[in-house]
Amino acid sequence: xxxxxxxxxxxxxxxxxxxxxxxxxxxxxxxxxxxxxxxxxxxxxxxxxxxxxxxxxxxxxxxxxxxxxxxxxxxxxxxxxxxxxxxxxxxxxxxxxxxxxxxxxxxxxxxxxxxxxxxxxxxxxxxxxxxxxxxxxxxxxxxxxxxxxxxxxxxxxxxxx
Amino acid sequence: xxxxxxxxxxxxxxxxxxxxxxxxxxxxxxxxxxxxxxxxxxxxxxxxxxxxxxxxxxxxxxxxxxxxxxxxxxxxxxxxxxxxxxxxxxxxxxxxxxxxxxxxxxxxxxxxxxxxxxxxxxxxxxxxxxxxxxxxxxxxxxxxxxxxxxxxxxxxxxxxxxxxxxxxxxxxxxxxxxxxxxxxxxxxxxxxxxxxxxxxxxxxxxxxxxxxxxxxxxxxxxxxxxxxxxxxxxxxxxxxxxxxxxxxxxxxxxxxxxxxxxxxxxxxxxxxxxxxxxxxxxxxxxxxxxxxxxxxxxxxxxxxxxxxxxxxxxxxxxxxxxxxxxxxxxxxxxxxxxxxxxxxxxxxxxxxxxxxxxxxxxxxxxxxxxxxxxxxxxxxxxxxxxxxxxxxxxxxxxxxxxxxxxxxxxxxxxxxxxxxxxxxxxxxxxxxxxxxxxxxxxxxxxxxxxxxxxxxxxxxxxxxxxxxxxxxxxxxxxxxxxxxxxxxxxxxxxxxxxxxxxxxxxxxxxxxxxxxxxxxxxxxxxxxxxxxxxxxxxxxxxxxxxxxxxxxxxxxxxxxxxxxxxxxxxxxxxx
Numbered sequence: 218x219x220x221x222x223x224x225x226x227x228x229x230x231x232x233x234x235x236x237x238x239x240x241x242x243x244x245x246x247x248x249x250x251x252x253x254x255x256x257x258x259x260x261x262x263x264x265x266x267x268x269x270x271x272x273x274x275x276x277x278x279x280x281x282x283x284x285x286x287x288x289x290x291x292x293x294x295x296x297x298x299x300x301x302x303x304x305x306x307x308x309x310x311x312x313x314x315x316x317x318x319x320x321x322x323x324x325x326x327x328x329x330x331x332x333x334x335x336x337x338x339x340x341x342x343x344x345x346x347x348x349x350x351x352x353x354x355x356x357x358x359x360x361x362x363x364x365x366x367x368x369x370x371x372x373x374x375x376x377x378x
Numbered sequence: 379x380x381x382x383x384x385x386x387x388x389x390x391x392x393x394x395x396x397x398x399x400x401x402x403x404x405x406x407x408x409x410x411x412x413x414x415x416x417x418x419x420x421x422x423x424x425x426x427x428x429x430x431x432x433x434x435x436x437x438x439x440x441x442x443x444x445x446x447x448x449x450x451x452x453x454x455x456x457x458x459x460x461x462x463x464x465x466x467x468x469x470x471x472x473x474x475x476x477x478x479x480x481x482x483x484x485x486x487x488x489x490x491x492x493x494x495x496x497x498x499x500x501x502x503x504x505x506x507x508x509x510x511x512x513x514x515x516x517x518x519x520x521x522x523x524x525x526x527x528x529x530x531x532x533x534x535x536x537x538x539x540x541x542x543x544x545x546x547x548x549x550x551x552x553x554x555x556x557x558x559x560x561x562x563x564x565x566x567x568x569x570x571x572x573x574x575x576x577x578x579x580x581x582x583x584x585x586x587x588x589x590x591x592x593x594x595x596x597x598x599x600x601x602x603x604x605x606x607x608x609x610x611x612x613x614x615x616x617x618x619x620x621x622x623x624x625x626x627x628x629x630x631x632x633x634x635x636x637x638x639x640x641x642x643x644x645x646x647x648x649x650x651x652x653x654x655x656x657x658x659x660x661x662x663x664x665x666x667x668x669x670x671x672x673x674x675x676x677x678x679x680x681x682x683x684x685x686x687x688x689x690x691x692x693x694x695x696x697x698x699x700x701x702x703x704x705x706x707x708x709x710x711x712x713x714x715x716x717x718x719x720x721x722x723x724x725x726x727x728x729x730x731x732x733x734x735x736x737x738x739x740x741x742x743x744x745x746x747x748x749x750x751x752x753x754x755x756x757x758x759x760x761x762x763x764x765x766x767x768x769x770x771x772x773x774x775x776x777x778x779x780x781x782x783x784x785x786x787x788x789x790x791x792x793x794x795x796x797x798x799x800x801x802x803x804x805x806x807x808x809x810x811x812x813x814x815x816x817x818x819x820x821x822x823x824x825x826x827x828x829x830x831x832x833x834x835x836x837x838x839x840x841x842x843x844x845x846x847x848x849x850x851x852x853x854x855x856x857x858x859x860x861x862x863x864x865x866x867x868x869x870x871x872x873x874x875x876x877x878x879x880x881x882x883x884x885x886x887x888x889x890x891x892x893x894x895x896x897x898x899x900x901x902x903x904x905x906x907x908x909x910x911x912x913x914x915x916x917x918x919x920x921x922x923x924x925x926x927x928x929x930x931x932x933x934x935x936x937x938x939x940x941x942x943x944x945x946x947x948x949x950x951x952x953x
Contacts, residue, residue, distance in 0.1 A: 280782065282456050282457045282862070283453045283455070283782065284721060284778055284780050285454070285837070286720065286721065287454045287512065288454070289540065290671075290720065294625075294722065294724060336856070337509075
């Protein structure tokens with residue numbers, strides 16, 4: 218899997234969007250590129266409020282002098298954030314037929330099987346077994362991701378690191 | 379006491395050291411006033427513009443130690459323009475002219491220049507102690523003068539200052555004869571450090587108790603320094619990145635084991651998490667731990683370290699420790715008196731931040747807790763009520779919910795009842811900072827119950843002038859009131875002008891006070907300096923009638939016995 222490095226989280230979204238879809242369907246590619254799904258209004262509202270762990274909230278409008286943290290301290294923390302990889306490597310996950318997307322932190326997992334289990338739990342489906350030559354067998358669903366070249370790749374071929 | 383000769387009374391006064399007590403003593407009678415003023419060695423001035431150096435020296439000619447504070451507190455959060463004021467040079471010039479035997483100078487939020495440091499270093503033969511907190515305006519050249527000229531320097535303590543680092547050789551300016559250092563703190567310097575000079579300085583300072591390094595001091599240097607100074611009590615680690623298998627790391631581990639007097643640990647400005655284990659052997663002795671700059675260290679490593687710190691009294695940490703981490707603190711640190719939890723993600727939306735659960739856990743586990751500063755994502759009234767019940771001994775209670783106006787996240791109610799419970803239970807509360815959704819009701823509670831409250835910080839709170847009035851009328855001991863983005867206006871401001879004589883200062887920004895309101899106040903109270911800070915020059919406040927209704931962006935007023943200051947920049951209008 219691609220190492221995302223020190224990209225700003227918002228830049229990550231496009232580069233590493235993971236999609237789960239039926240194998241061999243070209244439509245999923247084009248659907249995947251649009252982040253929005255047609256939703257009735259009230260469901261959208263629900264998504265907003267369940268926010269906390271899922272959303273990558275765009276940087277809030279910065280109020281001057283808020284939060285009340287000394288500039289010295291603010292400068293120190295900001296430099297660190299820019300230098301380090303930041304905590305967590307969140308990527309968007311969408312699944313065909315699901316009403317909204319999810320986000321997962323890739324740093325929480327050490328290998329593909331762990332990731333697959335988590336996705337299975339999250340979306341209540343089964344991904345089947347991974348075979349190096351044939352891809353995933355035993356399920357209608359296949360995990361794919363879009364790499365930085367814009368190609369749809371099968372999850373699991375590239376070494377985890 | 380009238381039957382005793384003056385020397386005896388003076389001797390008794392020697393035991394009274396708190397400046398509040400000494401101020402009280404001086405008010406008893408003329409004779410005591412006289413004895414007290416000649417024997418006073420330490421003076422604290424909370425607002426450098428309330429008095430001038432000449433009057434200070436007239437009253438206290440035997441001054442040895444002076445503490446001065448300059449800019450208002452909200453300057454820490456960039457609400458006060460840099461050139462506002464708080465210059466120390468006139469003070470040092472006046473002290474130098476008077477030939478007073480100054481030994482100690484402590485400054486907070488003041489503008490210090492290399493020129494003033496140079497003058498300071500040359501004017502006072504017995505100068506021993508310089509403590510600068512949140513100051514700005516000087517460079518390492520100024521430090522070089524201090525190092526070179528102060529023969530008996532004991533303390534050089536630089537806390538969170540903005541210092542222009544010229545990467546000079548200020549450390550090598552300490553003469554070889556300088557062996558008196560007790561405190562050396564240069565953690566806030568950004569540039570390279572002459573490690574050889576530093577090691578030699580530490581090696582020849584047998585009395586060195588407090589050493590705080592900057593990020594340019596790497597691990598192997600730290601190891602060598604600790605070998606030179608096993609008597610160290612307070613250590614600020616600079617850079618702490620290394621391979622745990624390397625020789626320097628092993629040397630460090632060995633050196634740390636010998637530092638049996640080490641009680642306070644801070645710094646870790648650049649840190650690799652696995653190296654923290656080197657400190658585990660001395661953790662059981664630690665009373666103070668400040669890891670609030672160690673952003674790279676993950677919660678799990680923090681927790682591993684803290685589990686060894688059973689004697690901790692003071693803990694400053696980042697919210698990356700999480701509620702779970704705070705539960706560990708609560709079960710381990712039974713001696714904890716002061717806790718500060720800082721935000722690690724200033725843009726909000728943090729995923730490992732702390733919530734009301736962590737606060738409740740701490741309050742339940744740490745019976746001696748009296749001071750807290752807590753940045754969190756959310757709070758509830760129920761939690762605050764529990765905290766108040768668990769910890770009725772709070773002296774300082776500062777809660778900052780990161781999102782302004784956020785209500786109780788369970789009930790969606792304002793947090794009036796929660797804070798009300800705090801002020802009702804904590805009868806010794808001296809300092810309070812509010813946040814979250816708050817109505818006038820919380821101020822009713824504060825006015826009613828917070829009898830000892832001296833400092834109150836308000837942001838995005840209240841509904842009407844009544845809120846501010848409750849506080850002004852109720853809190854008899856109020857000294858510093860600072861308010862931002864709250865709907866308080868002229869009615870509250872002008873209700874009781876004499877109140878401001880009992881207070882050090884009032885700050886109001888982005889509130890509803892108008893220019894004409896401020897003018898009326900200035901007229902009624904000539905002993906106040908009423909400053910309007912208006913950075914937008916194009917928006918020059920006009921004199922004529924209907925412009926008076928224009929809202930004032932920043933108002934800062936303070937009592938003073940020396941009238942309008944002469945050093946105000948053009949954007950500060952003193953009415």
